[in-house]
Amino acid sequence: MEIRSIRGMNDILPEDAIKWKWVRDVMHEVLERYGFREILIPVLEETRLFQRGIGETTDIVEKEMYTFEDRSGQSLTLRPEATASIVRAYIQHYLFKTGKIEKYYFWGPMFRYERPQKGRYRQFYQIDVEAFGSNAPSLDADIIASLYDFLTALRVPQVTIELNSLGCPKCRPAYHKALKAYFSDKQSALCPDCKTRLVRNPLRILDCKVETCHELALNAPTIHEFLCEDCQNHFRHVRNYLEDLAIPYRLNPLMVRGLDYYVRTTFEAVSENLGAQSAVAGGGRYDGLVRQLGGPDIPGIGYAMGMERLIMILQDSLNTLSWPCDIFIATLGEKALHLGISLASKLRRMHQVCEFSYEPKSLKAQMKLANRLGARFSVIIGENEIQGKSIVIRNMETREQMFLPLDDRLSEKILALLEETP
Numbered sequence: 001m002e003i004r005s006i007r008g009m010n011d012i013l014p015e016d017a018i019k020w021k022w023v024r025d026v027m028h029e030v031l032e033r034y035g036f037r038e039i040l041i042p043v044l045e046e047t048r049l050f051q052r053g054i055g056e057t058t059d060i061v062e063k064e065m066y067t068f069e070d071r072s073g074q075s076l077t078l079r080p081e082a083t084a085s086i087v088r089a090y091i092q093h094y095l096f097k098t099g100k101i102e103k104y105y106f107w108g109p110m111f112r113y114e115r116p117q118k119g120r121y122r123q124f125y126q127i128d129v130e131a132f133g134s135n136a137p138s139l140d141a142d143i144i145a146s147l148y149d150f151l152t153a154l155r156v157p158q159v160t161i162e163l164n165s166l167g168c169p170k171c172r173p174a175y176h177k178a179l180k181a182y183f184s185d186k187q188s189a190l191c192p193d194c195k196t197r198l199v200r201n202p203l204r205i206l207d208c209k210v211e212t213c214h215e216l217a218l219n220a221p222t223i224h225e226f227l228c229e230d231c232q233n234h235f236r237h238v239r240n241y242l243e244d245l246a247i248p249y250r251l252n253p254l255m256v257r258g259l260d261y262y263v264r265t266t267f268e269a270v271s272e273n274l275g276a277q278s279a280v281a282g283g284g285r286y287d288g289l290v291r292q293l294g295g296p297d298i299p300g301i302g303y304a305m306g307m308e309r310l311i312m313i314l315q316d317s318l319n320t321l322s323w324p325c326d327i328f329i330a331t332l333g334e335k336a337l338h339l340g341i342s343l344a345s346k347l348r349r350m351h352q353v354c355e356f357s358y359e360p361k362s363l364k365a366q367m368k369l370a371n372r373l374g375a376r377f378s379v380i381i382g383e384n385e386i387q388g389k390s391i392v393i394r395n396m397e398t399r400e401q402m403f404l405p406l407d408d409r410l411s412e413k414i415l416a417l418l419e420e421t422p
């Protein structure tokens, strides 16, 4: 029986992986400019990390985690997101003692047992950005700026930042109460999920996708009427900085994000190109999370970006990307192959992508292979070339050919030719 990949878990084949690589290259470049440093975390964690970190009433913890017992009977979970793990690492390694604001980025697969559909998978990849150690609104703005710059560097079309404040433990309870009061007499019109949310977490009704709930949410009281003075000031400063930076944002009082740990600033980056799943990234402040997971009372803020959705939006502009091949070396006969292998190895050490045919093939077949590999140049080495001490090099695009002497300086001359050809 044929063995296939698990539903919702995709292979990313090389022709697509080159696009992913490009996104990662931009990620390293842009995020490091902002002072974020790469961190790597395990795929598996203790289940209770996510239960405590993400929140028991979230969709992720309630119904989407891949949880199992290992051979020792310990309950483990494949990470559904990165923030909880990064917070754990921050606490475990005493990174709050470095005396500076810690800024990290991470890239890797996440696992959620969701219903697979276009743009929604069970193994998907996120780029994750986190900062710990300051509750200054300029950090919020800088984090959002890094997201905006990143998406702009990737040439994501029509990016807007949706912005909201969720208040803090001081002012949110009053808002919860107001929401409960507002939705209670409309209970019969709510979807079954929202009926439960009304009891456990009324905020989550606001971003329900069911039409009737959404319509009711539009007229619900907004958090902005309830923000305490500190939260109001914080939010005003964040907005002012974003205006300084000319980052286009839109206030969205219905954006509450799916995770329990957010306080104050929350944001999503949306691209008009994405339709229903328009959010390509989302994040916010989580000032209580480090303490909640057993660390000191240190604020944090971050965001996560979905790779698959990014690639989906960028699809057309990334189609021109392909794995490079600078030079293909065609050889005819064993003696030529000996020369060809050495030449390939020299050129590779000079940072050129170089291929040759491992198996004896006719010149025609080797040229076909060179074309398939997308080689810019081909070198042809045969008996005649060895005897005549010169080889042919062919520009595969223009089909121009020239001779180069077969001597110790051959690789340097090929390199010079590659460099001067656009």
Ligand code: AMP
Binding pocket: 081, 112, 114, 119, 120, 121, 122, 124, 125, 126, 258, 279, 280, 281, 282, 283, 304, 305, 306, 307, 308, 309
């Ligand atoms: P979240 O961690 O739920 O805030 O999601 C952050 C980003 O990850 C979203 O904006 C999506 O781009 C992406 N994402 C979340 N869940 C999935 C999924 N099941 N499949 C693909 N991408 C996802």
